[in-house]
Amino acid sequence: MTGHFDTIIRGGTVVTAGDSVRCDVGIRDGKVAALGIDLGTADRVIDAAGKLVMPGGIDSHVHISQPSGEGIVMADDFESATRSAAFGGTTTVMPFVMQEKGVPLRSTVEAYHKLAAGECHVDTSFHLIVSEPSEAVLGQELPALVEDGYTSFKIFMTYEGLALNDREILEVLDTARGCGALVMVHCESYDAIRYMTEKLEREGRTAPKYHATSRPKLVEREATHRAIAHAELVDVPIMIVHVSNREAMEQIRWAQQKGLNILAETCPQYLVLTEADLDGLGMEGAKYVCSPPPRDRDSQDACWEGLRTGVFGVFSSDHCPFRYEDEKGKQNPKGRTSFRWVPNGMPGVGARLAILFSEGVMKGRLTPEQFVALTATNHARTYGLYPRKGTIAVGSDADIAIWDPERKLVLSHDHLRDGSDYTPYEGLDITGWPILTMVRGRTVVEDGRLVGEKGHGTYLPRDRSPYAVQAKAEA
Numbered sequence: 001m002t003g004h005f006d007t008i009i010r011g012g013t014v015v016t017a018g019d020s021v022r023c024d025v026g027i028r029d030g031k032v033a034a035l036g037i038d039l040g041t042a043d044r045v046i047d048a049a050g051k052l053v054m055p056g057g058i059d060s061h062v063h064i065s066q067p068s069g070e071g072i073v074m075a076d077d078f079e080s081a082t083r084s085a086a087f088g089g090t091t092t093v094m095p096f097v098m099q100e101k102g103v104p105l106r107s108t109v110e111a112y113h114k115l116a117a118g119e120c121h122v123d124t125s126f127h128l129i130v131s132e133p134s135e136a137v138l139g140q141e142l143p144a145l146v147e148d149g150y151t152s153f154k155i156f157m158t159y160e161g162l163a164l165n166d167r168e169i170l171e172v173l174d175t176a177r178g179c180g181a182l183v184m185v186h187c188e189s190y191d192a193i194r195y196m197t198e199k200l201e202r203e204g205r206t207a208p209k210y211h212a213t214s215r216p217k218l219v220e221r222e223a224t225h226r227a228i229a230h231a232e233l234v235d236v237p238i239m240i241v242h243v244s245n246r247e248a249m250e251q252i253r254w255a256q257q258k259g260l261n262i263l264a265e266t267c268p269q270y271l272v273l274t275e276a277d278l279d280g281l282g283m284e285g286a287k288y289v290c291s292p293p294p295r296d297r298d299s300q301d302a303c304w305e306g307l308r309t310g311v312f313g314v315f316s317s318d319h320c321p322f323r324y325e326d327e328k329g330k331q332n333p334k335g336r337t338s339f340r341w342v343p344n345g346m347p348g349v350g351a352r353l354a355i356l357f358s359e360g361v362m363k364g365r366l367t368p369e370q371f372v373a374l375t376a377t378n379h380a381r382t383y384g385l386y387p388r389k390g391t392i393a394v395g396s397d398a399d400i401a402i403w404d405p406e407r408k409l410v411l412s413h414d415h416l417r418d419g420s421d422y423t424p425y426e427g428l429d430i431t432g433w434p435i436l437t438m439v440r441g442r443t444v445v446e447d448g449r450l451v452g453e454k455g456h457g458t459y460l461p462r463d464r465s466p467y468a469v470q471a472k473a474e475a
């Protein structure tokens with residue numbers, strides 16, 4: 001198709017999960033309308049010579065405005081989190097709606113919609129967190145919500161008030177199989193962590209670094225194996241989120257090689273941080289408290305291996321930001337008495353793509369096509385947004401990030417524009433940066449400036465995951 005377009009991106013290399021092709025992109029009415037050369041005229045022509053034209057990132061694991069315990073407040077609301085996403089080249093984020101016990105899930109979903117409405121710079125779509133799998137929730141609430149496009153939910157194997165026991169996990173998986181939902185599982189063993197935490201506290205070992213000691217690799221490995229066994233028993237796919245180390249990765253690879261439909265995700269903190277980062281002066285280590293914790297060099301190597309070989313299909317940030325210099329954040333009064341009370345999580349939605357591009361593509365560990373698959377296409381496919389999102393193809397939303405593969409910078413919190421007051425990746429040498437981010441054809445960030453207005457980001461109900469649809473058909 002030639003003719004007149006709203007925008008033409010000219011002269012760049014268009015990268016998708018399958019190919020890299022030198023061609024122009026014609027955009028009309030927020031969609032990719034043509035790919036080719038000599039496309040015609042446009043209201044705006046963007047010169048992308050020497051640049052990579054890639055699908056905007058999809059971050060399928062972020063936490064925004066989530067209740068996080070008494071006196072603790074997340075550092076990002078929908079405005080600041082989606083702003084940071086846009087600065088980092090991400091055009092869709094998928095936050096969680098946390099079920100509150102005794103409250104209808106539907107009303108909590110509505111409350112999150114109110115928080116997001118009119119605030120977002122990029123598109124959003126919600127997962128649910130199931131903390132109370134009552135008969136009503138399993139029998140009525142979840143199936144109805146799945147029908148309405150909330151097609152994935154997360155469950156926890158650890159945390160007071162959140163951890164489900166094995167029977168409950170099996171019931172949730174069974175419900176998911178019946179209604180075609182995809183379950184994301186946080187695999188760490190609650191009782192083992194409680195045992196370790198209480199032991200460390202009795203010994204007076206309460207500094208932030210003991211957070212990592214309290215949840216060693218085997219705690220993650222054991223829970224990963226158990227979750228896989230439950231999924232095998234129920235015969236349903238699961239997504240194992242935020243995998244941190246070789247032992248857990250090997251459990252997943254073993255299951256995949258056995259033919260089980262086990263999907264998996266890893267995150268930037270497991271590629272570039274280690275447990276040593278938690279061992280700072282005073283409370284500095286609190287900045288790096290997240291679960292599972294960053295591990296060691298061999299774990300980093302394993303996560304790279306998993307990304308390269310397809311054990312991990314998605315690379316997400318697990319953005320879960322708390323301010324450091326803040327009594328409502330990392331340095332809350334109880335947190336200063338024990339690692340147990342330091343809020344779990346770190347900001348990452350703005351830094352995710354640059355870290356994988358710089359450390360992965362520019363250092364020869366991943367191809368540009370693998371980068372696109374891991375950061376956009378596979379998220380869209382896995383969570384029911386493909387082909388509207390996650391690729392550059394005629395008919396897809398024009399969600400595009402133009403990357404300068406030669407742009408060098410030393411990463412600092414100033415680049416990221418989130419609501420936190422630090423980045424755990426401060427000082428990292430970066431090569432490659434998104435210089436323009438476009439959401440449905442409208443430029444949101446250009447040359448380090450926010451040029452879009454909040455409210456452009458829209459909400460996306462999702463189809464069922466193709467992995468879960470297959471299980472439902474067999475149910």
Ligand code: DUC
Binds near residue numbers: 063320
């Ligand atoms: N799990 C997450 O996925 N995010 C933050 C904290 C946690 O335990």
Ligand code: ZN
Binds near residue numbers: 241
């Ligand atoms: Zn988790």
Ligand code: ZN
Binds near residue numbers: 061062319320
């Ligand atoms: Zn998370």
